[in-house]
Amino acid sequence: MHSLMPTIxxxxxxxVYMQLYVYIKDRIGAGQLKPxxxxxxxxxxxxxxxxxxTPVALAYDQLVAEGYAVSRPRSGLFVADITAHLPEVGQPAGTGQTPPLSSRPQLADNRALPPRAYHAADAAEADxxxxxxxVDLSQFPHGRWRKLVxxxxxxxxxxxxxxxxxxxxAGLREEIAAYLLHARGVRCSPxxxxxxxxxxxxxxxxxxxxxxxxxEIAAEEAVNDGVKSLLLQAGVPVKPIxxxxxxxxxxxxxxxxxQAVYVTPSHQFPYGMTTSIAKRMQLLAWxxxxxxxxxxxxxxxxxxxxGKPIPSLQGLDSAGRVIYLGTFSKALFPSLRLSYLVLPLELLADFRAMDHSYDQxxxxxxxxxxxxxxxxxDFERYIRRMRIVYGRKQDAMLTAVREELGERAEVIGQGSGLxxxxxxxxxRSEEQLVAAAKSARVLVYPTSIYALAPELAAPGTVLLGYGGIPIERVGPGICRLAEAWGR
Structure with a gap:
């Protein structure tokens, strides 16, 4: 163990924790620390x-979050096998012990989707x-933004x-490229x-x-409902994974x-897991x-x-196979309606050759x-501030759930996101949980609408966002919810 001696x-x-994290991660990647x-x-x-x-614990937390290390209760922390089950280049699809496609979930023929349920349209709908x-707009620099507009x-x-x-x-694309490299590890030109x-x-x-x-296109078994609509309208079969x-x-x-797969590897929506480094390398190899x-x-x-945000999958890609999709809706405000694609060079040429029916x-x-x-x-300063704000809100929600619901509810997806x-x-069913909460003027939201196939929907599971609710109302809201669910 004395060989693990980074220079700080x-x-x-x-x-310090980032220096230590990078040192250990690089040694794992180089094979100097063995699985x-x-x-x-x-x-x-x-x-x-x-x-x-503290910095050692933070570095270890980051290594575990990204899948470079695994924690074994009462045993300690161990180096993960990040190359486990990597296929040989050129391995045909379908090898191994995977069930045939006919035995796996398929999309329902009925492609009608319920109205999107993100938040109440009117504050009078619920307490x-x-x-x-x-999102939380209390910290947004309204005056600064008003001047820039x-x-x-x-x-x-x-x-x-x-x-x-x-x-x-062009100037915005330069700023996005610089930000993505620094904050998300994305490597691209404007x-x-x-x-x-x-x-x-x-x-x-x-x-x-x-x-x-x-x-054919593949996708995670559960996706955002707007994404689900677009996949179903793409004109090709969609295979839920x-x-x-x-x-x-x-x-x-x-x-x-x-020929393509849709994923949310840094924070899966809606379940919240992070794709491990081993899985990322397997995905890139595929x-x-x-x-x-x-x-x-x-x-x-x-x-x-x-800890540090999980680096992008695109930053690991050396073959030009990852298309990166990002948005400013969560970082700033949804009505901004600004997003971006980072296209591999091959697709960039196709984009420029398209017959565009628009000017912008x-x-x-x-x-x-x-x-x-x-x-x-201003943007990075705002992100740092909001990371603290949202982190405190999540802590408040976790504390309230633990105190008010105890063992009656399992928490899924903590640690990141909104x-x-x-x-x-x-x-109880999802419908019963949502209805009971609504009767007490508390709005929680279904998760079944995100499943690509009905049989993949998680039973008795609801979604609670904390981005837009004031932190002082989180605890009372969970208390009301516990009462509605029969504390």
Whole structure:
């Protein structure tokens, strides 16, 4: 264990826990720390380094979150096998012990979807709304944003009021590329970015772009309901792939003939798990071997509490097989309607060759304001502030659930994002839970609408968002919910 002795640079701007995390991660990746090898305890490594336990614990938490290490109760922390079950390049789909497609879940013929349920349309509908679609605007710099938008109407900025570049404002794309490299580990040039008018708009454009290449598309078993609508309208068969605690089941994906797969690896929606590094490498190997694409939706990747946000899958891709999809709806506010695609070079050429029926994809005014907001550093400062705000809200919700519901409800998906799932242990259905809460003027939301196949829907499970509810109302809201569910 004494061989694990990183050099910590106290003069560096990089936090100690991040230096330690990178050191251990790199040694695992290089094979210098072998699978199954036990890492020193937090106490021992802190003592060897002459540091407090906090940075060591944070580094270990990050390694576990990304799948580089596994924790075994009462035994300690061990190096994970990040290359386990990697297929040989060129391995045909369907090898291994995966059940045949005919025995796995298929999409229902009825493609009608219920109205989207993100949050109440009217505050009078409930006393406590745990909707997922709302965000906290109490910390938003309204005055600064108002000035940036107003500047677009100055005479010298008149071009902002005309039609814009259909790929997006060049300056904004530069800012997005720089931010993504720093914050999400995405490697791209501004030329690879296409700015869109919201996630669904960008995904719709992408599916149009991919359609000539697709005979079949795979997706995680549960997805955002808007994404579900678009997949069902894509004009090709959609194969739902079941989820494991560390992400999508690769063996099921290999059994398909899909030319693309839709995933949310940093924070699965709605179940909240993170795809492990081993699964990420298997996913990339599959895409390379099958000449397929991975659509990575990083819808709220900035918001992880207790450690560094999980790096993107795109940053690990060396073969140009990952298409990265991001949005500013959760980071700023939903009505901004600004999103972006990062296209591999091959698809970028196809995008530019498309017959476009538009002059721009998103408002040049908002693009200009956001460009200035990012260039001045306001965006990253705001993200740091909101990570603290949302982290405190999640802590408040977890504490209230533990105190008010105890063992009656299982919490799913904590640690990141802007929502949690609660699974009822008393055997009640989703419909009963939602209806009982509503009768007490508390809004919680169904999860069955996210399942690609009805039999994949989690029983007795509801979604609670905490982004838009004031922190002082979280506890009372959960107390009311517990009463409605018969505390």
């Amino acid at each position: 640079d106290d003069a560096s701007d990089v936090p 199954g090898e036990k890492l020193p305890s937090v106490r021992l490594l802190a003592s060897l380094l002459g540091r407090s336990r 406590y709304d745990f909707g997922y679609g709302a 107003g500047d677009c109407f100055l005479p010298e900025n008149g071009r902002t009021l005309l039609y814009g570049d259909y790929q997006g404002d 030329a690879q970015i296409v700015v869109g008018a919201g996630t669904y708009h960008s995904l719709d454009l992408l599916l149009q772009l991919l359609r000539p290449r697709l005979g 079941r989820l494991a605690p560390d992400g999508i089941r690769i063996e099921e994906l290999r059994a398909t003939s899909a 895409a390379k071997a099958q000449d397929a694409y991975i659509i990575e939706n990083d819808y709220d990747g900035e918001f992880r509490y207790g 994809l998103a408002s040049p005014i908002f693009q200009s304001a956001l460009r200035q907001f990012m260039r001045a550093g 929502h949690l799932l609660l699974r009822d242990r008393d055997g």
